[in-house]
Amino acid sequence: MLVWERPEPPDRPVPAPLSRERIVRAAIGLADADGLEAVSLRKVAAALDVGPMRLYGYLATKEELLDLMVDAVYAEIRPAGDGWREVLRSVAESTRRAVHRHEWLADLIGGRPQLGPHALARGEAVLAALDGVDVDIVMPVVTAVDAYVIGTVRREIAERRAERASGMDKRQWQVSFGPYLERTFATGRYPALATVVRDAVHLDADETFRTGLGFLLDGIGAGIAD
Template identity: 55%
Template sequence: MDDGSPTVWERAEPPPRTAPTPLSRAAIVAAAIALADEGGLDAVSLRKVGAALSAGPMRLYGFVDSKDELLDLMADAVQGEIGVPAGEWRVALTALAEATRAAVLRHEWFADLMGGRPRLGPNRLAVLEGSLAAVLPAFPAVDDARHVLWTVHAYVAGAVRAEVGERRAARRTGVDKPAWEAAHGSYLRRTLATGRFPMIERFVAEGTDGDPAAVFAAGLTAVLDGLAAQRR
């Protein structure tokens, strides 16, 4: 139930202070994003952000009430980087998907915030408004438009999480994907030689391991083709 309490985007910031360190929500969010880019979301806390800004954590509570609010602000800042899609529905959703992937590759932690309840900051609402403006003319029923947006979002979220997961695994183990595949190649060849997995054998023999951007684009095209066919 809505209790009428203002959100972090609606609350005014405290009056500016010249000493000991000037603060603003924008500065707090920028510092938090820098920490997350370096060490992931576990590296973000009000104490650590305060230290990065040479300010005590209690001063930050005048700007944000909790880490959850700070994460909302961080996610909305990235939505601002993604930008508002425009144009015909396929053009708009393709641009949105590619911009989202690019933002996630700059800020891997953002992939961890893509699920769950929506974070309805002003930038996110602007992206949603632009998305609906592009999709509703082609899918006039609101539930159909919601299905289209949810389907594209689900594909993008799953694809970028898989890509980020591979990057993280390579950093954690020091073994990149080609090296990992080479290390497991002998085992896989022996296993496939048993004849128990003919579909996997064909998949390995005939498949190509393309550039991640090309793989992402091909998957997105398949999703949009399916949605277009449903529309027809």
Template identity: 65%
Template sequence: MLVWERPEPPSRPTPSPLSRERIVRAAIDLADREGLDAVSLRKVSAALDAGPMRLYGYLSTKEELLDLMVDEVYGEIVPPEPAGDDWRAALKDLAQRTRQAALRHEWFADLLGGRPHLGPNAMAFREASLAALADTPVATMLRVVGTVNAYVMGAVRWEITELRAERASGLDEQEWRRTVGPYLTRMLATGRYPATARMIAGEDVQPDFDEGLDWVLDGVAPRVTGGS
């Protein structure tokens, strides 16, 4: 039986009462502070002032804990109200909410992709995505949602990777550019990278999540609306 359907142990009066909700919240707090690698049943139980063996009454493995954590974040993404009839606005809202949640919980991006998440909140997220395209053929629905999700996952992972790299180096964007500037100048002077030189010499345009998302939605719009 999957963890979503498995009943919790009966509550009992103890100095440190437990529940799946408390366990998941402690694990998320730990991951937010120290990263996903820091999450272990031992550390979570210590944060709750409980013995590690007590946690096994609520989940069987660390993988189940990660599933519960991911589903909790999906709960932050799903809009409180059903979307209207504007498919584009609905998908854009879900994409923006996903990015915001991933920036609050950077580890969340590390767990996106792979097998579908099956928790109730993840299924509500998927339902909201598909429902936005309810009037389209199933094949179109799946391809549009898959295309938008691929953009969101890629853009969010790129953004979080840059944030992590900046923190690890201790340099902000301008300091980093000054550090690598002389090397780039020498490499571009070889003439082997003309497109890169053109890009650097042009406007200082930074990737913009919303603009890129609009381009993706523009690209799939004809499939949704039936245009050419």
């Protein structure tokens, strides 16, 4: 029986009340502060001031804990708007915001089963917004949006981590590596790349995300209309 279906043990007020919700909140707090490497059943139990064995009445493995953590964050992803385009946009943007709030989610999203109640509710709302679209293309549409969002946020989080590791922000990185790129472009071997780097408008991360998402939704709209 999956963790979603398995009943919790009766609550015991002594030595400390416990529930899956409290366990998951504690685990998310640890992960938000110090990353997934800070999450273990022992560390979660310590944060709750209970013995590790008490947790096994509520979940069987760390993998189940990770599944519960991911589904808890899905509660923050709320589809909104009228029509499929607004709903898909809202899901994409709220998913990105959730990953930026919970950086560890970038390591799990797309790789965990979306079977929890919050993930299923999110999926139901998205599919309901696509009612009337050819049923054979509904899942490719949803998958395309998910792939765009997951790929983007993983890159953004990777860049954020690289900045922390190097001690350089984007501006400092540009100052450090700019001379190398200028020497490389001066060889003439990369004319297209040089043109884009030198002449194109450089959008910030939010603008880049919204622009790319707009192109994707435009393409979906064209495909649905055909």
